[in-house]
Amino acid sequence: MDSSEAERMRGERLRVAVGGFGAIGKPVVRALHEGIDGLELTAVSARDTGRAETWMTRELGRAYPAMPLARLGEVADVVVECAPPQLLGELARPVLEAGKVVVALSVGALLSNPDLVPLAARTGGRILVPSGALLGLDAVQAAAQGEIESVTIVTRKPPESLRGAPAIEAMGLDLDTLREPVRCFAGPASEAISSFPANLNVAVALGLAGFGTERTMLEVWADPGVSRNTHRISVTSDSSNFTMQIEGIPIEENPRTGRLTPLSVISTLKRLTAPLVIGA
């Protein structure tokens, strides 16, 4: 391949940036560095740029450019949002204003940023929500094309996975001495996210997939008897009834997040350019 051909090939690749450099961001950066067909990593964003650069140099042998979240859209066609939820708007607005794509993990924060979907509709931008820690969003979306009667999700998490959630603090629950499961929330998914902003994105994603976050009913348990983030979902509808359960293995670095979530992002990125897309 001569250099002009290489340049042409590069020109055709989608440029991807990763906003947030934690449990999800690092494996996604690694996968992009190792190579995903048709995609090219152009930048990352981290709270501590120096630490991110050190990690990239040590782990990948090179440091990709690091820049503020709000500028990632300048150097990418697709920006993966995997930062703290309160930063979703700051990252997503400029990307969507430019008619580009946001892959959003802080799904719950879509509820407190209701302008983002209309903004995308206006500019031709898109917000893609990977299935993340969950399963079966394809089936829920299909069922929603008919009539859904009910959607429930019961979440059981090891106490450690709920540490820092405002609801746990408000309850004064001592997670270290828990011996029995304790129910920490029961109600609509839409009401849970302010109490568990970093723990229940999945419930909002489930709601947005079909029945609405106000009608999707959620229970959250701090359960010393489980070692995995466990979600059991039941759907009844005029096309099918189904029950699904997933047991996500927490990531050591951040036990709020499971190992499947960065893999789900990588799968979403691959589907952007794949000639065959399963479960679309």
Ligand SMILES: NC(=O)C1=CN([C@@H]2O[C@H](COP(=O)(O)OP(=O)(O)OC[C@H]3O[C@@H](n4cnc5c(N)ncnc54)[C@H](OP(=O)(O)O)[C@@H]3O)[C@@H](O)[C@H]2O)C=CC1
């Ligand atoms: N949809 C789903 O299924 C799931 C969604 N999530 C959500 O995805 C998001 C990311 O999760 P996760 O990777 O586990 O979280 P982490 O806390 O592990 O990573 C977030 C990263 O963002 C960095 N950060 C903080 N402030 C900034 C800033 N101003 N600019 C750039 N980066 C910043 C943090 O840096 P530092 O560590 O230095 O503060 C941290 O490295 C969260 O909102 C989480 O709730 C998580 C799991 C499942």
Ligand SMILES: O=C([O-])CC(=O)C(=O)O
């Ligand atoms: O891993 C999980 O159980 C899901 C999670 O943290 C989230 O939805 O934010």
